[in-house]
Amino acid sequence: MRSLVDRTVDLLIIGGGIIGAGIARDAALRGLSVALVEQNDFASGTTSRPTRLIHGGLRYLELFDFGLVRSDMREREILLRIAPHLVFPLPFLLPMYRPSLWYRFKLRVGMFLYDLLSLDKSLPRRAWLDRAETLAAEPSLDPDGLVGAWRFYDAQVPLVEQLVIENLLDATKGGAIVLNHARAVEYVREGARVTGARVRDEVAGHDIAVRARMTVNATGPWLDRPIAGLRPRATPLLRLTKGIHIVTPRATAHAHVLFAKRDGRIFFVVPWRGLTIVGTTDTDYEGDPADAAATEDDVRYLQAEARRAFPDAPFDTILFTWAGIRALVREEGVSEGEVSRKHALYDHERRDGILGLLSVVGGKITAYRDIAEEVVDRVAGKGTRSRTAEVTLPGAGTGAARTVTSALCRHDPTTAEDIARAVRDEWAMTIGDALLRRTTLGLAPCQGLDCLEGVADHMARLLGWDATRRAAEIAAYRREIEPMRRFSVE
Numbered sequence: 001m002r003s004l005v006d007r008t009v010d011l012l013i014i015g016g017g018i019i020g021a022g023i024a025r026d027a028a029l030r031g032l033s034v035a036l037v038e039q040n041d042f043a044s045g046t047t048s049r050p051t052r053l054i055h056g057g058l059r060y061l062e063l064f065d066f067g068l069v070r071s072d073m074r075e076r077e078i079l080l081r082i083a084p085h086l087v088f089p090l091p092f093l094l095p096m097y098r099p100s101l102w103y104r105f106k107l108r109v110g111m112f113l114y115d116l117l118s119l120d121k122s123l124p125r126r127a128w129l130d131r132a133e134t135l136a137a138e139p140s141l142d143p144d145g146l147v148g149a150w151r152f153y154d155a156q157v158p159l160v161e162q163l164v165i166e167n168l169l170d171a172t173k174g175g176a177i178v179l180n181h182a183r184a185v186e187y188v189r190e191g192a193r194v195t196g197a198r199v200r201d202e203v204a205g206h207d208i209a210v211r212a213r214m215t216v217n218a219t220g221p222w223l224d225r226p227i228a229g230l231r232p233r234a235t236p237l238l239r240l241t242k243g244i245h246i247v248t249p250r251a252t253a254h255a256h257v258l259f260a261k262r263d264g265r266i267f268f269v270v271p272w273r274g275l276t277i278v279g280t281t282d283t284d285y286e287g288d289p290a291d292a293a294a295t296e297d298d299v300r301y302l303q304a305e306a307r308r309a310f311p312d313a314p315f316d317t318i319l320f321t322w323a324g325i326r327a328l329v330r331e332e333g334v335s336e337g338e339v340s341r342k343h344a345l346y347d348h349e350r351r352d353g354i355l356g357l358l359s360v361v362g363g364k365i366t367a368y369r370d371i372a373e374e375v376v377d378r379v380a381g382k383g384t385r386s387r388t389a390e391v392t393l394p395g396a397g398t399g400a401a402r403t404v405t406s407a408l409c410r411h412d413p414t415t416a417e418d419i420a421r422a423v424r425d426e427w428a429m430t431i432g433d434a435l436l437r438r439t440t441l442g443l444a445p446c447q448g449l450d451c452l453e454g455v456a457d458h459m460a461r462l463l464g465w466d467a468t469r470r471a472a473e474i475a476a477y478r479r480e481i482e483p484m485r486r487f488s489v490e
């Protein structure tokens, strides 16, 4: 934090989710001086709670949002290229059951458009599988009334947390200063201009003023909170909706797009790291996004719909859940599912007469690079050009495969050296940072509980924790994963 005293950076970014991290990288690659502050851990907000797809979203075709689908497809192609170690092609099946002629026609047109809007893609095109071919590809599908399935390709980012970290690592290579567990508590102002923010180090407990020529609010679903003081009595910019996922033992061979019987909504069943993710729900949400958790209703809804589609698959066993809050551009008079997923940049100068501040409203992970480019174009002006579509992320081409010598836990390949790297090079400061967002141990069925004492010993040595602090950190980790394990069946 000390490195920020007595200087003014070109750009201060508040929020270390995928959008903030993407902005930091883009700006640093263009030579801007950058600071980024994150109140909790990088990627600990909505970014670590999605379906983990890099996709155009078939659903948006129904809403005639062709522009959004087209640009997401372009971004999918870019991410497959710049992050081939983190973003992978994923084949999907879209099974059809006794469809009406109209429904059959609608899906055929949808599939045609999905291919058309990504003509320049490297992924295979759609194909129709008849009933026998569909059941051969996915034997656990309910065969009753099945006529066949469309197979098409999208992409998956199984460890989106690492995508955030690699954006930040690249940003720091370009000189950016990134602060983890550092909350922007209020904007610093000179008259009508925002000139930075007062930032609290949540670990050490002291504040500093970070001065900046431009500040970007990239706080996702928290957005209305930090700017509330600047826009008294104004309507919120966001509509918040909650979506949950359940994680179960491996249930299917393919990823599936399915229509829920109860309400006709689209939901996904997706293979993920040897397990299966089922999601998501979409319900209006109020309150602190940090408190979001799955409810009994959410879980039973997904379980019932997944069981209908795959009657014999192991959906009774829930390993854990996660719940995330969508930050959607506020639109009145439409249902949760109909609100556009397109982002918007909110210019406080034009709307509220406040200079030096820009807010990012909404935006998918898929679009993060493009959103970051748009933000930095606005901040840096026409004289600079984004390079993020061409420059690969730091982990690309480093041969991510490695020999596991001594894993900490029998369910997961994470080693003591991985934890050390997380602390030394990737800003991990708590057990949750290291297990949930730097390594895969917290995303294994046991979530690291089987080896928690050993991990705590190791981190205590690395970070100089005494016995009291070590015990407090273990308790904090247990509290952090408790909402994820409320429905766990061991």
Ligand SMILES: Cc1cc2nc3c(=O)[nH]c(=O)nc-3n(C[C@H](O)[C@H](O)[C@H](O)COP(=O)(O)OP(=O)(O)OC[C@H]3O[C@@H](n4cnc5c(N)ncnc54)[C@H](O)[C@@H]3O)c2cc1C
Pocket: 014, 015, 016, 017, 018, 019, 020, 037, 038, 039, 040, 041, 042, 043, 044, 045, 046, 047, 048, 049, 050, 051, 052, 053, 054, 055, 182, 183, 184, 185, 218, 219, 220, 221, 222, 226, 242, 243, 244, 280, 281, 324, 325, 326, 327, 362, 363, 364, 365, 366, 367
């Ligand atoms: C259920 C669900 C499923 C989804 N699935 C997909 C998908 O499959 N594919 C896809 O592309 N998108 C998906 N999305 C959307 C995607 O996850 C989000 O749009 C994206 O993660 C938003 O990133 P963000 O950086 O804006 O927000 P966040 O990740 O929430 O980051 C904002 C950060 O700001 C920090 N912050 C807040 N206040 C302060 C402060 N005062 N000081 C410092 N820091 C602060 C927070 O701690 C947080 O880390 C999904 C979303 C949900 C909810």
